[in-house]
Amino acid sequence: MSHEKRFKGIPMSKSMRGLCKEEDYEFLGMSGKMTKEPTEGAEALEDYRRHDKEERIRWRQEREQKEKERLQEIEESKKEKEQQWRTHVENLTSSQEKTLQDRLARLRRFREFQRKVLVEESGMEGVSATVTANQLLTRM
Structure with missing residues (x-):
């Protein structure tokens, strides 16, 4: 009791x-x-506390290192995605420019064909026929 x-x-x-x-x-x-009995117990307790403190310090350092690595991986991932996006945009832009250049070339060939047909149908020859054909094509 x-x-x-x-x-x-x-x-x-x-x-x-x-x-x-x-x-x-x-x-x-x-x-x-x-x-x-302070001699045995105190030394053992002090050793335990010191060991415990060292363990906590080591764990904290490991956590900090892992956090740094994680942040670095995130940063690298962002950079890689940004680079992929830039590459994608460049490819898209170049393909659109190529498409526009091809269209322009086809349009010029078609206009030349129209001009040639108009000159042949009008029956006129020379510079005056070309000027007349250009004027007709411009009106269209």
């Missing part, structure tokens, strides 16, 4: 207190004995 008085200050719910027994608190009594 002395354990109830001794550990009354430990924050715990009522239901939890009901479940706990004296054996559950034995480890607390042992920790009190460890404080009386």
Whole structure:
């Protein structure tokens, strides 16, 4: 029953207190004995704390390194997508220019054909026939 008085200050719910027994608190009594023997316990505790701190520092550094790598991968991905977009736009533009050049060439050949047909049908020869054919084609 002395354990109830001794550990009354430990924050715990009522239901939890009901479940706990004296054996559950034995480890607390042992920790009190460890404080009386400072040489062994203190060194072990100090080693544990130092090791724990080193572990936390190492984990934090690993997290930071992973975050840097992730951000670098995202940046590289953005650059790659941007480059792909530029290539796509360049290809699209060049194909449109080629299409327009082909259309212009076909249109010029057709106009030459029309001019030739008009000159032949009019029966006139020379520069005057060409001027007349150009005027007719311009009206169309």
